[in-house]
Amino acid sequence: MQHQNLLMIISNELDSLNKSERKVADAIMLDPEAATHSSIASLAIKASVSEPSVNRFCKRFNTAGFPDFKIKLAKSLVSGVRFVNQNVDSDDTVEHFTPKIFDSTINDLSLVRDTIDHGVVNEVVNRLIDAERIYFFGLGTSGAVARDAENKFFRFNLPVSFHDDVLMMRMLASTGRSSDVFFVISHTGRTKEVIEISEIAVDKGSTVIALTSPGSPLSSICSISLEVNVPENTDEYMAMTSRIAHLVILDVLATGFTLRQGPDFLSHLEKIKSSLKPTRLSKDK
Amino acid sequence: MQHQNLLMIISNELDSLNKSERKVADAIMLDPEAATHSSIASLAIKASVSEPSVNRFCKRFNTAGFPDFKIKLAKSLVSGVRFVNQNVDSDDTVEHFTPKIFDSTINDLSLVRDTIDHGVVNEVVNRLIDAERIYFFGLGTSGAVARDAENKFFRFNLPVSFHDDVLMMRMLASTGRSSDVFFVISHTGRTKEVIEISEIAVDKGSTVIALTSPGSPLSSICSISLEVNVPENTDEYMAMTSRIAHLVILDVLATGFTLRQGPDFLSHLEKIKSSLKPTRLSKDK
DNA sequence: TAATTCTTGTAATAAAACTACATTATCAGG
DNA sequence: CCTGATAATGTAGTTTTATTACAAGAATTA
Numbered sequence: 001m002q003h004q005n006l007l008m009i010i011s012n013e014l015d016s017l018n019k020s021e022r023k024v025a026d027a028i029m030l031d032p033e034a035a036t037h038s039s040i041a042s043l044a045i046k047a048s049v050s051e052p053s054v055n056r057f058c059k060r061f062n063t064a065g066f067p068d069f070k071i072k073l074a075k076s077l078v079s080g081v082r083f084v085n086q087n088v089d090s091d092d093t094v095e096h097f098t099p100k101i102f103d104s105t106i107n108d109l110s111l112v113r114d115t116i117d118h119g120v121v122n123e124v125v126n127r128l129i130d131a132e133r134i135y136f137f138g139l140g141t142s143g144a145v146a147r148d149a150e151n152k153f154f155r156f157n158l159p160v161s162f163h164d165d166v167l168m169m170r171m172l173a174s175t176g177r178s179s180d181v182f183f184v185i186s187h188t189g190r191t192k193e194v195i196e197i198s199e200i201a202v203d204k205g206s207t208v209i210a211l212t213s214p215g216s217p218l219s220s221i222c223s224i225s226l227e228v229n230v231p232e233n234t235d236e237y238m239a240m241t242s243r244i245a246h247l248v249i250l251d252v253l254a255t256g257f258t259l260r261q262g263p264d265f266l267s268h269l270e271k272i273k274s275s276l277k278p279t280r281l282s283k284d285k
Numbered sequence: 286m287q288h289q290n291l292l293m294i295i296s297n298e299l300d301s302l303n304k305s306e307r308k309v310a311d312a313i314m315l316d317p318e319a320a321t322h323s324s325i326a327s328l329a330i331k332a333s334v335s336e337p338s339v340n341r342f343c344k345r346f347n348t349a350g351f352p353d354f355k356i357k358l359a360k361s362l363v364s365g366v367r368f369v370n371q372n373v374d375s376d377d378t379v380e381h382f383t384p385k386i387f388d389s390t391i392n393d394l395s396l397v398r399d400t401i402d403h404g405v406v407n408e409v410v411n412r413l414i415d416a417e418r419i420y421f422f423g424l425g426t427s428g429a430v431a432r433d434a435e436n437k438f439f440r441f442n443l444p445v446s447f448h449d450d451v452l453m454m455r456m457l458a459s460t461g462r463s464s465d466v467f468f469v470i471s472h473t474g475r476t477k478e479v480i481e482i483s484e485i486a487v488d489k490g491s492t493v494i495a496l497t498s499p500g501s502p503l504s505s506i507c508s509i510s511l512e513v514n515v516p517e518n519t520d521e522y523m524a525m526t527s528r529i530a531h532l533v534i535l536d537v538l539a540t541g542f543t544l545r546q547g548p549d550f551l552s553h554l555e556k557i558k559s560s561l562k563p564t565r566l567s568k569d570k
Numbered sequence: 571t572a573a574t575t576c577t578t579g580t581a582a583t584a585a586a587a588c589t590a591c592a593t594t595a596t597c598a599g600g
Numbered sequence: 601c602c603t604g605a606t607a608a609t610g611t612a613g614t615t616t617t618a619t620t621a622c623a624a625g626a627a628t629t630a
Contacts, residue, residue, distance in 0.1 A: 020609065036356050037349075039586060050610045055588065064322075066587065067352065067617090071321050074356045075363045088540060090548060094403045094410070097544070101537050102398035106391050113387035118379045125379070140561075144433035148528070151426050190565040217566050243433070244529055252386050255373060259382070263375060276425075280475040281502050305578065325618060335579045340619065351618060352586090 006069075006076040007032060009061060020049040024057040028073070036074040040066045108230050108241040109248060115229045116249070124224055125256035127207050128153075131181035136162040137169050138185035139194060145185050145211075145246045152254045155272050156261075166193045173197045176206035183209045187242045189216025198222050211246055290395060291361040292317060294346060305334040309342040313358070321359040325351045393515050393526040394533060400514045401534070408509055410541035412492050413438075416466035421447040422454050423470035424479060430470050430496075430531045437539045440557045441546075451478045458482045461491035468494045472527045474501025483507055496531055 010025055017025055027047035028035045035043060044051045058069035088097045128134065134153060138146030143164035150162035163169050173182060182201045186194050189212035199221055201208045207223045214227040226249060230242040258265060295310055302310055312332035313320045320328060329336045343354035373382045413419065419438060423431030428449035435447035448454050458467065467486045471479050474497035484506055486493045492508045499512040511534060515527040543550060 018608065037353065040588090041586070051587075052589080052611090053609065056609090067355075068322065070352075070356060071359045074359050077360070088544070090544060092544065094407045094537075094541060097540055098401065098403060098406060098537050099398050101540060102394055102533060105533050105536075106394050106398075109387055109391050109394075113384050113391075116383060118383060121383060122379045141433060141436050144429050144436060147432055148426060148429035151429060188565060190567075192564055192566060195566070244532060247529060247532070248387055248390050251390070252379075252383050255382055255386060256379060259373070259375060259377065279477055280473060281477060281480070282475075303577065324616080326616090336618075337580090337620080338578065341578090 006061065006072045008076070020047075020053040021057050021060065023047040023049050024054055032073060032077055036070050036077070105241050105244055109245060112228055112230060112245045112248070117227070120224060120226055121249075121252060121256065124209055124226055125253060125260060127181055127209060127224065128183075128253065128257055129260055130179075131158070131207070132177075132179040133159045134161075134181045134183060135169075135172055136160070136183045136185065137164075137194065137197065138162070139164055139166070139191060141240060141243050142185040142187055142246070145243050145250070146183075148247055149183065149185070149250045152250060153257075156254075156257060166197065169193075169197045170200065173201040173206070174204060176201050176204045178205040178207075180206045181209060182206055183211070184218065184222065185211045185246060186216075186218055187213065187240065187246075189213050189218035191218075194218060195221065211249060213242070291346065291357045293361070293392070293395070305332075305338040306342050306345065308332040308334050309339055317358060317362055321355045321362070390526050390529055394530060397513055397515060397530045397533070402512070405509060405511055406534075406537060406541065409494055409511055410538060410545060412466055412494060412509065413468075413538065413542055414545055415464075416443070416492070417462075417464040418444045419446075419466045419468060420454075420457055421445070421468045421470065422449075422479065422482065423447070424449055424451070424476060426525060426528050427470040427472055427531070430528050430535070431468075433532055434468065434470070434535045437535060438542075441539075441542060451482065454478075454482045455485065458486040458491070459489060461486050461489045463490040463492075465491045466494060467491055468496070469503065469507065470496045470531060471501075471503055472498065472525065472531075474498050474503035476503075479503060480506065496534060498527070 007029075011029065014022070014025060024043070024047045027043060038046070040051050040054050044054045047054065055066055058066050061069065063069040063072055088100055092100070136146035136149045136153075138144075143162075146162040146164065150160055153160045163172065176182065180201075182198065184194060184198050189195075189210065195218050198208050198210065198218060202221060202223060208221075210218050210222040210225045211228065212218045212225065214229055219225040219227060228242060228245050228249065230245050292314075296314070299307070299310060309328070309332045312328060323331070325336050325339050329339045332339065340351055343351050346354065348354040348357055373385055377385070421431040421434045421438075423429075428447075431447040431449065435445055438445045448457065461467065465486075467483065469479060469483050474480075474495065480503050483493050483495065483503060487506060487508060493506075495503050495507040495510045496513065497503045497510065499514055504510040504512055513527060513530050513534065515530050
């Protein structure tokens with residue numbers, strides 16, 4: 001994690017600084033944003049120290065020099081403002097909370113992007129390609145994700161369905177064949193029904209792929225687990241962003257699927273696309 | 286547009302640049318991180334232009350000069366948004382296309398964040414609060430979005446339903462009352478059935494809110510239109526990201542709704558949350 | 571094709587950052 | 601409470617970096 005915030009590091013080590021270093025630190029803390037725009041000379045004056053003291057201060061914090069320090073400081077300001085203090089407040093207006101919600105979603109997506117296991121993704125794509133049938137299972141919010149997945153994978157010339165009814169799921173799981181893939185989506189990975197149904201499918205010899213949180217019960221019992229690391233939501237106003245991450249991962253899987261089929265597969269996709277044309281008003285109307 | 290990402294601005298204005306400016310842009314885009322660490326001289330060499338050309342490039346993008354440019358560039362790199370000129374190639378492996386898909390989604394989300402009309406969002410929240418009933422309509426992919434919306438708004442102690450069956454939609458629209466809100470989701474805003482149904486609802490005096498693309502037929506006939514600006518997808522391998530933006534906007538609307546209800550409403554949400562507890566395995570298991 | 575405007579580079583200047591070294595402060599042991 | 605050692609800080613000079621003014625060249629238009 002190279003993303004440790006420089007401003008935090010400085011404030012943590014405040015006590016272990018000597019006099020002039022401390023003066024520099026204070027001057028920066030007073031207005032970090034201004035510090036990123038000032039020269040070493042002006043900051044030295046502001047802190048009442050010499051220029052080399054500022055320079056030494058920078059090097060003390062593992063930066064190449066003052067310019068590099070400013071860049072890292074600037075970066076830490078962005079993450080500080082955007083991600084650390086990004087909870088929705090009860091007196092926020094639309095102008096305030098709208099970017100907060102977008103930013104928090106974006107933040108979670110980039111986290112998932114950086115932590116997802118490519119090996120597992122690859123393996124899941126392989127299993128999907130080998131599948132003779134794919135069932136997408138999900139309840140509640142994950143039901144909407146499963147539905148979206150059905151819509152996406154349906155285009156692939158493959159028997160695909162989604163289910164959000166636990167009785168249907170149970171029946172399908174118990175009559176599953178080894179060539180069937182059950183793709184189970186669950187944010188928590190702790191919903192009892194879903195776990196039980198997945199166990200049944202595994203017992204019957206079907207492939208069960210889970211899209212869920214790391215270390216969950218569901219994750220441990222299925223054939224392959226695509227673990228998605230989205231931080232728990234502490235803010236009651238904030239929405240659940242894991243479902244968005246799940247959707248993007250399904251996009252990734254669909255892309256992997258398409259690529260593996262080779263270029264002639266694209267014409268099939270084009271056919272499906274154009275089948276919808278008559279339902280739409282033309283562009284120039 | 287206060288926090289439009291510098292890197293995005295550059296990539297948007299790529300076409301309007303002259304030759305040497307373009308060379309500089311390309312050199313930066315190739316490795317923005319490296320650009321933040323290089324001197325004006327080394328970047329000039331990398332771009333095969335003179336140093337003043339680099340300087341002029343910086344000023345063109347409303348920065349004080351090269352150092353200021355580097356700071357702003359560094360900031361734009363942090364926000365989780367990466368520059369994505371990268372379409373999925375047919376010979377991409379999982380390692381390649383996974384971040385591409387995430388980045389392109391993130392990119393689109395930040396575009397929507399910066400272009401969404403807060404006034405309209407506010408007005409939509411008002412209408413939703415005044416509603417006695419809310420119907421979410423959507424077909425295909427937007428059906429999954431509508432389903433997610435139902436799940437979210439259901440928690441608000443309000444008669445809410447989602448529909449993806451055009452006959453049901455038609456019947457509901459024609460029996461709609463003025464206190465009913467029809468929330469119609471459509472990526473294209475050109476699906477004939479959806480437009481017809483919306484027209485019926487408008488004629489009956491109901492409020493019709495559309496979540497769709499700017500300037501579409503649907504947008505022009507409904508009561509209020511939440512226009513979402515997501516660039517058209519030219520890459521056949523790339524997924525449709527508008528639905529993700531739609532989901533986030535529904536999160537925004539739900540948040541606005543919750544905030545407007547005041548703090549005592551949170552206990553109601555807590556009640557719903559805890560009602561699901563018995564369906565889950567406990568954490569320590 | 572000549573005049574105009576827009577681009578781009580050269581060279582000089584200014585600004586900023588860094589380094590070596592000198593000075594001053596701090597502190598431990600006598 | 602000295603005195604020598606060590607650490608902290610500053611001065612001044614050097615190097616690097618960025619900017620500016622201006623001129624040459626390319627593109628454009630009448």
